[in-house]
Amino acid sequence: MKAFSQLLDRLTYTPARNAKLMLMRNYFLATPDPDRGFALAALTDGLPIAFPLRRVLSEIGESRFDPELFRMSRDDVGDTAETVALIWPVAQAEGDAPRLCDIVADLSRAGRGGHAAILTQWLDRLDATGRWALLKFLSGAPRVGVSARLAKQAVADAFGKNVDDIEELWHGLEPPYAALFDWLEQRTERPSLAATPIFRPLMLAHALEENDWQAMNLDDVAAEWKWDGIRIQVSAKGGTTRLFSRTGDDIGQSFPELVDHFKFDAVLDGELLVVRDGEVAPFSELQQRLNRKTLTRAMLTKYPVHVRFYDALEIDGEDLRALPFTARRERLEAWHREHGPAHSDLSEVLGFASKEDLKASWEATREQGIEGLMLKRKASPYLAGRPKGHWYKWKRAALTADCVLLYAQKGAGKRSSFHSDYTFGAWTEKDGQKLLVPVGKAYSGFTDAELAEIDRFVRQNTVERFGPVRAVTPKLVLEIAFDAIQESKRHKSGIAMRFPRVSRIRWDKPAEEADTLETLKALITSAS
């Protein structure tokens, strides 16, 4: 528990990715089984036990602390678990701090009635950091700034493996992952994946650069539309179906109608979309279905989801990844003709007479409400990660608008001394007065030298400070590039930009000449 609490403690304060990896790597190397496995579970998918932390804490609290002092302390600290950890009376109880494996074992043995007594006993044996870490451990999601992917990366690094190897195995494993660590430490063979549907690391595309385009031979590539949904991998085997996000998170819970219909033995790559009468709906409609805790029947009807497949990694137990794209595509088409489940179709392979023809189609994408084109080398196998020279995404050209810098905030890590996060606005009129309303935020698109210049501007033109945020005199115009504008009820301006970034700093342009909110609203993607 001591090593684990130190790990969590340091992770919460460490912003840099590499430093986090180092801390986790050291932990996974130094900690014995099965404790490190339970720690890995806590940092990734959560513990294999359900613990009603809130209820147990309030039960304990009634007998342990003065409710008035607790309330005042909770207001000061801002987090209940942390308050309990800090306010807990120092008991200097007998007995060692529990190991993570004891915690899991004892809790699964204890009935509902025993939870409070066990937890009290442990809290008495731990120091403040240990108590905090224990409560975070039991809360299910420790929120220490580590993604599941980063934790797996640390395990891979610690034992000299590729993280994709771990991702592949992941969904066939259970905490405390004894089979995984046995393999990593070369005590056993790689765990078998025969029985369960698992995640296969995805092949990702590079943005198409001018020289890629110049060197490209049309006959060597297959072109498809770039669909504006989310990447999904459908992995089905032995009657079980899983839907994985790009990063290997199982998102099947949000899409029960797909899980129900996709009964086959294959691993397929595609795009998750909302499709109504054959028409793809804007991304904002798909967002309505993501990260929902509860799904109503009405949601399922209102936002019908659909998968547009474009690749096959495995069919009927046969691994197709070493085959060239064209061969995999043939197998996919044949399979879909035979099995083609409802809520699915194939992404069309587009034919072009010439590169000029292809380019003309790309130029028309914005008008047609399409995000762009995908160009895939016909001879390429399916390669995990983002290999160079195989798949290209060719996004439609960005839109731009001139906006006025309103607020700036300091960044994190290497940018912590620079104001690098910008809120910008556009002109509107209210009661005959011209005023600026915030229309978006941008954090990127500028060079280090430009960042230093904007930072200087912010410091010299600050009119007010709200904690880490500075309001500046509205006089610096930023040309903002963005992919699209959507209607938004959550923003005061009524619009939301997708992927905004700073494309140019217009030191030359007077703020009065920046764009108006009305101009931006005219760019809203129609919701059809």
Place this chain on the structure above:
Amino acid sequence: MAFSPPFESWLMPGPSGLHCVPGDFFIDPSGPVPRAVITHGHSDHARAGHGAVLATADTLAIMRLRLGALGQAQALGYGEALKVKDVTVTLVPAGHILGSAQVVIDYNGQRAVISGDYKRHADPTCEPFELVPCDLFVTEATFGLPVYRHEPDMAEVQKLLASLRDFPERTHQIGVYGLGKCQRLIKLIRQAGYERPIWLHGALRAMSDYYVSRGIDLGEVPNAMEAPGKLAGEIVLSPPSALGDRWSRRFADPLAGFASGWMRIRGRVRRRGVELPLIISDHCDWPELIRTVTETGAREVWVTHGREEALVHELGKRQITARALRLVGREDDAE
């Protein structure tokens, strides 16, 4: 038992601070007064412009360094009783910073102790707190909530040294308040066996030099601005305001630390953008507050500033009359 007049009849809390009527002076007044008794040199207690000042010699010297000439100043050694009009004043070590004192006032058989800021943790840079039994104890409550329990300070210093080992390529820039915390932290780092130079921001220079002149050896403490390189793997001390700001850009991927009792709370650490919180405080934590108040045997306790609500509540449970003064001008967060 003789009749005891209420303490308020001779020690009056007012907008300028505590006014001792029969002695005709104020203690740590928030604005200029004709006659002031000052507990210690921090700027929210020691202000400029008084007609006459009574304090320890160290506090007077610190005030001169920070505020310039003081007008009429009188030094009083620890434990020396001084008759001031109808009262007797004695200064007693408060353990907060160099020169810090509790003001003991005896009047008509009653004794009031105004503790200023104080702590019970050992501090190698100042005299330890001395407990004075009294009838009225006036206390601060900066950390007046049971969640504030300071860690042993050596354990915190070890955290710093461990971080230097883990990140030898990064400058460790630690935010400290210039008077007291800075010199105490240096001394603690030295006690932990660290002998390399500890580099200082210019704002920390005057007070550190004063501590050295008073015989407190801080080892080698050069100016960070005169460093030959980017100070990778070295310790740099600066005021908290210079953390993550332009001044820190000269260093190698600076890792921001902050030595303060507030670092107990994770939300505060995050809001400050601190990567290495060091829970080292020059104030009492909750158990020390309760212990001190109880040990003085005071039948009445006044709380000047801080989280007074919780302390008043807790003392009430212990049958001690407690009252919150909410004195203006005290910087609660400056620790």
